Amino acid sequence: MKAWLRWLAASLLLVLLPALTAGCWSRHEIEELAVVGAVALDAAPGDQVRLSVFITLPRAIAGGPSMGGSSGGAPAKVGEVISATGSDFAEAARRLEELIPRRLFWAQNHVLIIGEELARRGLHSLDFFSRERQMRLTMLILITSGEARQALDLPAGIELGPGTILTGIVRNKTTFKVELKDLLAMWEAPGDNPAIPRIVMTPAGGQESREAGGGGGGGSKGGGQEGGKKKPPEAVAIKGAGAFRDDRLVGWLDEKESNGLMWLRGEVREGVVTVTLPGQGAGQGQGGGRPQDFPRDQTRSQTQGQASVIFHRINAQTTARVEDQQLTFKVEIRGHGDLMENTANLNPDRQEDLQAIQEAVNREVGERVQAVIRKAQQELRTDIFGCGEILHRSNVRYWRQVRDHWNEEFTRAQIQVQVDLTLRRMGMTNRAPGKTGSTGGKGATQGTAR
Amino acid sequence: MREEGYISPRQAAVLLWFAILPTAILFLPALLVLRAHQDAWLSIIVATLAAGTVAVAVYLLARRFPHYTLFQCCELILGQVAGKAVAMVFVLAFFQLNAVVIREFSEFLATAVMPETPCLFFSISILIIAIYAARNGLEVITRCTDFILPLMVIFIAAIFLLAMPEMATRHLLPVLENGIRPVLGGALVAWSFLGQVVILATYGAFVNPPRALGWSLITGLLGIAFFLGLVVMGAIMVFGCCEVERLTFTAYDLAQVISLGQFFERVEVLFLAIWVAGVFIKITLNLYVTALGLATVTGLKEYRPLVAPLGALNIVMSCLLYRNISEVRQDLLLVEPGWTLTWQLGLPLLLLVVAWLRGKRRTGA
Numbered sequence: 099m100k101a102w103l104r105w106l107a108a109s110l111l112l113v114l115l116p117a118l119t120a121g122c123w124s125r126h127e128i129e130e131l132a133v134v135g136a137v138a139l140d141a142a143p144g145d146q147v148r149l150s151v152f153i154t155l156p157r158a159i160a161g162g163p164s165m166g167g168s169s170g171g172a173p174a175k176v177g178e179v180i181s182a183t184g185s186d187f188a189e190a191a192r193r194l195e196e197l198i199p200r201r202l203f204w205a206q207n208h209v210l211i212i213g214e215e216l217a218r219r220g221l222h223s224l225d226f227f228s229r230e231r232q233m234r235l236t237m238l239i240l241i242t243s244g245e246a247r248q249a250l251d252l253p254a255g256i257e258l259g260p261g262t263i264l265t266g267i268v269r270n271k272t273t274f275k276v277e278l279k280d281l282l283a284m285w286e287a288p289g290d291n292p293a294i295p296r297i298v299m300t301p302a303g304g305q306e307s308r309e310a311g312g313g314g315g316g317g318s319k320g321g322g323q324e325g326g327k328k329k330p331p332e333a334v335a336i337k338g339a340g341a342f343r344d345d346r347l348v349g350w351l352d353e354k355e356s357n358g359l360m361w362l363r364g365e366v367r368e369g370v371v372t373v374t375l376p377g378q379g380a381g382q383g384q385g386g387g388r389p390q391d392f393p394r395d396q397t398r399s400q401t402q403g404q405a406s407v408i409f410h411r412i413n414a415q416t417t418a419r420v421e422d423q424q425l426t427f428k429v430e431i432r433g434h435g436d437l438m439e440n441t442a443n444l445n446p447d448r449q450e451d452l453q454a455i456q457e458a459v460n461r462e463v464g465e466r467v468q469a470v471i472r473k474a475q476q477e478l479r480t481d482i483f484g485c486g487e488i489l490h491r492s493n494v495r496y497w498r499q500v501r502d503h504w505n506e507e508f509t510r511a512q513i514q515v516q517v518d519l520t521l522r523r524m525g526m527t528n529r530a531p532g533k534t535g536s537t538g539g540k541g542a543t544q545g546t547a548r
Numbered sequence: 549m550r551e552e553g554y555i556s557p558r559q560a561a562v563l564l565w566f567a568i569l570p571t572a573i574l575f576l577p578a579l580l581v582l583r584a585h586q587d588a589w590l591s592i593i594v595a596t597l598a599a600g601t602v603a604v605a606v607y608l609l610a611r612r613f614p615h616y617t618l619f620q621c622c623e624l625i626l627g628q629v630a631g632k633a634v635a636m637v638f639v640l641a642f643f644q645l646n647a648v649v650i651r652e653f654s655e656f657l658a659t660a661v662m663p664e665t666p667c668l669f670f671s672i673s674i675l676i677i678a679i680y681a682a683r684n685g686l687e688v689i690t691r692c693t694d695f696i697l698p699l700m701v702i703f704i705a706a707i708f709l710l711a712m713p714e715m716a717t718r719h720l721l722p723v724l725e726n727g728i729r730p731v732l733g734g735a736l737v738a739w740s741f742l743g744q745v746v747i748l749a750t751y752g753a754f755v756n757p758p759r760a761l762g763w764s765l766i767t768g769l770l771g772i773a774f775f776l777g778l779v780v781m782g783a784i785m786v787f788g789c790c791e792v793e794r795l796t797f798t799a800y801d802l803a804q805v806i807s808l809g810q811f812f813e814r815v816e817v818l819f820l821a822i823w824v825a826g827v828f829i830k831i832t833l834n835l836y837v838t839a840l841g842l843a844t845v846t847g848l849k850e851y852r853p854l855v856a857p858l859g860a861l862n863i864v865m866s867c868l869l870y871r872n873i874s875e876v877r878q879d880l881l882l883v884e885p886g887w888t889l890t891w892q893l894g895l896p897l898l899l900l901v902v903a904w905l906r907g908k909r910r911t912g913a
Binding site: 236283286288492 | 659660661663714718721722725786787788790791794801804805807810813814
């Protein structure tokens, strides 16, 4: 009797087990999912929002980059972009599912692009992206002037989808990185305001001239919007940043300013500083450090040149001090750099020349930091440096007095910057080829012990 | 009633970890930070000291009545009627505690992973296993922990280590921004979890040798405080205290931020699997203790027939207890501290004082 019952129970369990372990209710087969590869958020007329998603087409990915395809070298389309509007993003997302035959699957999404108009309205509509369970807290946040949806129309290049293109660019560390969790933390903290890296898109030209915009090199500052409203963008670059006051976009930082922001916040990873140097010796008092776009003078090109230094990581320390109601922040930036390129007539083997490059680099970084401080304090009037949190940590009593009107108080604060960067290594060679390292000719040409 | 079989002091300490940690690392940090902000880690220290008083009470009781469960002690100390009444309070308290845990378990699974699945399905499926395990006795439950403990410990430590690149110690400053009151408020919330060490007074009767119970209590409590502190401080350092307040399931979110070289990502599902195993132990242990207590009170020879009905009632109770998850959080934040203070500290102390006054002890038995 007992054995009989046991057998019955065991076989019943065996039958039930396959049904239960597979997770019968919440199963989602991969064939039923529309995998979202990138998301763009825009404002829509009438206080509505527009949600655009890039949906990866599994067929296109699985088939590999169809290089031998018929479309003349251009890689096949790997996804489609669809948008829907709604009064909030949950509604818009539901409307998207009216348009496609599969369920939206958010967990593979790495990029969230915010359009300018929505950013000016405020970030409060981002709640959906932290509440929905599939969302990654580590998704990248980017901002663009104009329409964010355009960024999803990027043509496939080395990477196929806009999500992988943009995350790849950010991974190059030319700009700072803001993930959703960072954005939320910056936004929530009363003494901090978000700054988000900006995507700059180059509109498609008349013909297929991929070289023209490739890499997004020079000064195409925000000019991408007027021309290419309908056409897909040709190329993309991530440079500059959007600065927020509380949760609203208030202005843009250009490349130099956003770089200064990175230095100030200590977020420089593989930061390259290029300076123009006077060739003659250790250019004391000659105003050496000029930005790289200083007009080149043919006659002086013999002596004048550039030097680039890379900093793999730096340390920026900000301290707050209050003296008779005058608030002063002191920013100390320290780090060791390696020489990357040297076209100036300097021999970094000689200490004076090394010092000259170092000084110029320090001056240049100081200028960049000053530029962003000026912009934030005078023009944007927002504390994107997190100075308020630094004050909060060091002087709670004073912080309580200014907390409620911190951004105004911030504009009155004094910010002192002290840059102390040193050049430590010089790469695989010492003096530049074809240069003698003029003033110290003897030392430069022969004194190269190692 | 007595049960055959003994567990070692080390196993008792490990069981104590499982009796508290699984739900504590998930639900507690957000509530703790809501009260204590960046000083949450101080709250944990205070709460650990406070829970130490419970531990001392448990230890002193165990020294007076070695090899007797809490429920038996009640009768020995207070006489039959009053003793049974107090023992019944303990039984109901453990029963209610288990219902809360079951509810937390199913709410979390429904929110974070499987929203389409009815909540009841989670409770029923874990209770089936828990009933099976609880019927097999304490030794079996303990042996389960031998398997789950390394997973749990390694994983919590791994989460903390791998999330380290995202951490900034500056989020922990300023210390004591608003004075000591928020810290104490947070400690009160943490206390309602840590005070559950009182459970050792029940299964502590089966620890051999009984004098080593003190060691189990100390290592148990310190271990809990350590891992809880790891999760809470990790979360504050990653998200900043303003943001941690918003995160309902903190440890899960902490696992979410881990990203190692673009491929080791989204380990939170792994966390989920291990966490479910931990909660299974917690539910089983509570169920076992409840059944054991009820059997003692009603004078049954065996606790086993009670396990399945109690488990079924527990499911019903867990459904009836709260209308929504916000009530669960409110309960943990506002109600539980007072209630746990009563039955986890007040009652054992009362027993101890009465035993001392009446000169009751059962040493050398």
